[in-house]
Amino acid sequence: MLSAYRVEQIRAAEESAARVHGWDGLMQAAAAALADVVALRVPSDATTLVLVGPGNNGGDALFAAARLSDRGHRVDIALLDHAKAHEAGLAAARHAGARFVEAPSDQRYVVDGLFGIGARPGLEGRAAQWADWVRDERPYVIAVDTPSGIGVDDGTVPGTAVDADVTVTFGGAKPGLLIGRGALASGELVVCGVGIAEHLSDPACEALELGDGARFAHLVPGPESHKYSRGVVGIEAGSPEYAGAAHLCVAGAQAGTAGMVRFVGQRELCDRVVDRAPEVVAGRGHVQAWVVGPGGIDDPEPVRAALDDDVPVLLDATALTHLPPRLRPDVLLTPHAGELARMLEVERVEVEADPWPHARTAARRWDATVLLKGPRTLVVAPDGRTMVNTSGTSWLATAGAGDVLAGFAGSLLSSGLDTLSAGALAALLHGAAAERAALAGPFPAHHIAELLPSVLGDFLVPTVAR
Ligand SMILES: NC(=O)C1=CN([C@@H]2O[C@H](COP(=O)(O)OP(=O)(O)OC[C@H]3O[C@@H](n4cnc5c(N)ncnc54)[C@H](OP(=O)(O)O)[C@@H]3O)[C@@H](O)[C@H]2O)[C@@H](O)CC1
Numbered sequence: 001m002l003s004a005y006r007v008e009q010i011r012a013a014e015e016s017a018a019r020v021h022g023w024d025g026l027m028q029a030a031a032a033a034l035a036d037v038v039a040l041r042v043p044s045d046a047t048t049l050v051l052v053g054p055g056n057n058g059g060d061a062l063f064a065a066a067r068l069s070d071r072g073h074r075v076d077i078a079l080l081d082h083a084k085a086h087e088a089g090l091a092a093a094r095h096a097g098a099r100f101v102e103a104p105s106d107q108r109y110v111v112d113g114l115f116g117i118g119a120r121p122g123l124e125g126r127a128a129q130w131a132d133w134v135r136d137e138r139p140y141v142i143a144v145d146t147p148s149g150i151g152v153d154d155g156t157v158p159g160t161a162v163d164a165d166v167t168v169t170f171g172g173a174k175p176g177l178l179i180g181r182g183a184l185a186s187g188e189l190v191v192c193g194v195g196i197a198e199h200l201s202d203p204a205c206e207a208l209e210l211g212d213g214a215r216f217a218h219l220v221p222g223p224e225s226h227k228y229s230r231g232v233v234g235i236e237a238g239s240p241e242y243a244g245a246a247h248l249c250v251a252g253a254q255a256g257t258a259g260m261v262r263f264v265g266q267r268e269l270c271d272r273v274v275d276r277a278p279e280v281v282a283g284r285g286h287v288q289a290w291v292v293g294p295g296g297i298d299d300p301e302p303v304r305a306a307l308d309d310d311v312p313v314l315l316d317a318t319a320l321t322h323l324p325p326r327l328r329p330d331v332l333l334t335p336h337a338g339e340l341a342r343m344l345e346v347e348r349v350e351v352e353a354d355p356w357p358h359a360r361t362a363a364r365r366w367d368a369t370v371l372l373k374g375p376r377t378l379v380v381a382p383d384g385r386t387m388v389n390t391s392g393t394s395w396l397a398t399a400g401a402g403d404v405l406a407g408f409a410g411s412l413l414s415s416g417l418d419t420l421s422a423g424a425l426a427a428l429l430h431g432a433a434a435e436r437a438a439l440a441g442p443f444p445a446h447h448i449a450e451l452l453p454s455v456l457g458d459f460l461v462p463t464v465a466r
């Protein structure tokens with residue numbers, strides 16, 4: 001599990017840790033970790049340009065530059081403001097023989113030490129020019145703690161930001177490195193301990209990882225299991241216009257942990273679904289979770305009927321246009337940005353620019369868990385607990401992918417996972433299956449459903465079914 005902390009949490013932990021290790025101790029730990037990553041990633045005969053800002057982020061970069069110079073690396077340093085650069089760091093870099101330059105020129109490797117957790121979002125003046133140079137010249141960029149220009153607490157990018165290939169972040173991740181456009185600017189994350197971990201309070205948000213399978217070992221059936229104990233998921237999806245959504249949602253559900261899939265809907269659609277998937281049972285009956293809405297008809301009745309059953313309910317697509325004013329925490333809503341914008345009566349661009357507060361607002365307003373689909377899918381519980389998904393590929397922007405996700409998440413709900421865990425796990429494995437599919441190039445959504453069982457199996461290893 002990857003944990004992310006807001007700036008004030010990091011500051012508080014830093015304060016406590018500094019009493020133990022000293023401020024210089026923390027900075028040296030950060031600089032050492034940074035220098036190690038640079039030494040591993042940058043070819044030994046290349047020149048690394050280190051961009052240095054006015055605060056301790058620049059201090060980390062300067063001490064790392066000194067360490068790299070000492071190890072024989074060629075280092076150019078560009079100071080944003082000579083008068084404000086970290087004094088001891090500057091002396092160390094000079095002493096180690098780093099070269100000082102006025103501005104970026106033809107360097108292909110860059111360390112972004114302009115601003116870290118002390119940053120106000122948005123870059124101006126020379127910092128903005130240097131970020132533009134990075135955007136145009138596309139060198140390989142290693143960001144120090146955070147890419148400069150992002151909102152560290154929320155992942156907003158109000159203006160220009162440095163686009164990094166990798167971000168070496170200290171003490172713990174930050175929400176802005178996981179969420180929204182900030183996440184896209186961060187690239188790969190390397191979290192380095194600098195001695196503050198034991199002083200941190202509860203994370204602001206978390207990301208499940210593919211190594212977290214042991215937490216879900218209870219999903220693996222045992223010798224006593226039967227189809228009902230594994231879970232029955234009921235699906236009401238598809239319409240004459242979108243029959244495919246029914247097939248894809250069912251395929252997603254069958255790829256999950258449920259022992260049985262029920263399908264309800266018009267007779268003709270039921271027949272078609274059972275023709276394609278003979279294991280499916282058509283018609284109403286007892287279920288442990290409902291999925292309603294993918295490609296569905298514009299009718300409030302299926303939503304009302306599912307909510308009347310006292311089991312977890314996933315509402316997607318057309319079902320989101322028929323929400324009662326208040327739901328309950330075992331309801332999982334799965335909008336994309338456009339659907340959430342409609343639900344909240346705001347513009348889609350507003351949701352895309354700052355997704356987290358919009359997902360939180362909806363979760364609070366409906367007292368339901370909200371899974372907001374996007375390049376970094378968010379799952380937010382009514383009490384604000386948030387999981388961010390970091391798996392996936394841009395090829396996932398394909399018709400039907402959401403139908404598969406809804407069915408798969410519903411399957412996990414029917415097996416007893418709470419809405420937050422089911423949403424987070426479904427998003428993680430759906431994204432991982434898409435990454436696997438993308439190895440062969442673009443793919444249709446049904447490939448995700450075909451790959452999900454093996455992705456789930458790998459995730460749950462070494463806890464294999466007996
Ligand atoms: N966490 C840890 O345990 C450890 C953390 N460490 C490191 O410390 C870093 C935090 O350092 P920091 O507090 O000095 O803040 P930093 O990000 O360097 O920037 C502050 C300066 O930038 C300026 N400024 C800000 N935004 C601006 C803008 N948009 N445009 C222009 N100027 C702007 C701001 O100006 P001011 O707001 O004061 O006017 C101030 O001068 C942290 O990210 C990590 O790298 C390690 O050393 C040790 C372990």
Ligand SMILES: [K+]
Pocket residue numbers: 057112113114115116143144145146147148
């Ligand atoms: K930075």
